[in-house]
Amino acid sequence: MIVIRSFDVNKPGSEVDEIRGGVAGGSIIRGVLRVNQKIEVRPGIVMKDENGNIKCTPIYSRIVSLYAEQNELQFAVPGGLIGVGTTMDPTLTRADRLVGQKVVTNHRTFALQINFFLLRRLLGVRTKGTEKAGKVSKLTKGEILMLNIGSMSTGARVLAVKNDLAKLQLTAPVCTSKGEKVALSRHVEKYWRLIGWGQIQAGTTLEVPPCPL
The missing domain is CATH 2.40.30.10 (Translation factors)
Known part of the structure; x- marks a missing residue:
């Protein structure tokens, strides 16, 4: 899935037990996404080491919800836009920080x-x-x-x-x-x-x- 939006759905002042994981939105190119499926977001977190070499750390998470418009889904297939609720730290998804990333195994x-x-x-x-x-x-x-x-x-x-x-x-x-x-x-x-x-x-x-x- 190509990520074209990502955001934090938590409202300011939310209690700790009310905080939900980050949400990514995009289009599935191939394959099927299912609720409770483990996913990997690549290239993930990109940084440089002490020698200036590029390093990538994929983000591993789990799907907790799938939405198309206002419809909650149990699985999603290619076609249209899909919102994927995850267990990721919301700071990784807020303000479209995951745009350009992919939920894939490439x-x-x-x-x-x-x-x-x-x-x-x-x-x-x-x-x-x-x-x-x-x-x-x-x-x-x-x-x-x-x-x-x-x-x-x-x-x-x-x-x-x-x-x-x-x-x-x-x-x-x-x-x-x-x-x-x-x-x-x-x-x-x-x-x-x-x-x-x-x-x-x-x-x-x-x-x-x-x-x-």
Whole structure:
């Protein structure tokens, strides 16, 4: 499931025994979610160690409720938006902090190799009269792009380009899989403009600590 919303449903001043776990909302891509099912949110908590290396710690939890609109469910399948009540600490879900995360069993990827396609001209750029929008130049080694993968937006540095293949170093880990689509944007005139799209061919997977449960 791709998380597109997350929030704390507890009201200020709630008693300790009244506090409920955090809630995540999103769309199920594949599989089935059931009440009382154990889940894993990835990439989870991202931080750097003393050597500056990126570390990810998945968030392990349990589903306590499922909602579609005002309807309470016992299980949920792909299609529409689903609200998932969990046992997570509400501080992890408040103010959309889990947006871009996934409830899955996929890998945590930190570097990507993609097969990309660039647009011929920029979209959303104002032109004068019959003037055509600017052409989209080729990707260059070292430039910074913005990638949209599912509901996650992250920066990426181009490490290498060969024909229609590019190797990218992400600024933050994402949870994705081979074959997933990505959108590519470039900083043009103070704004991020869509310049193309791509498909993930390979990636470098980060190791994570095993489930403590």
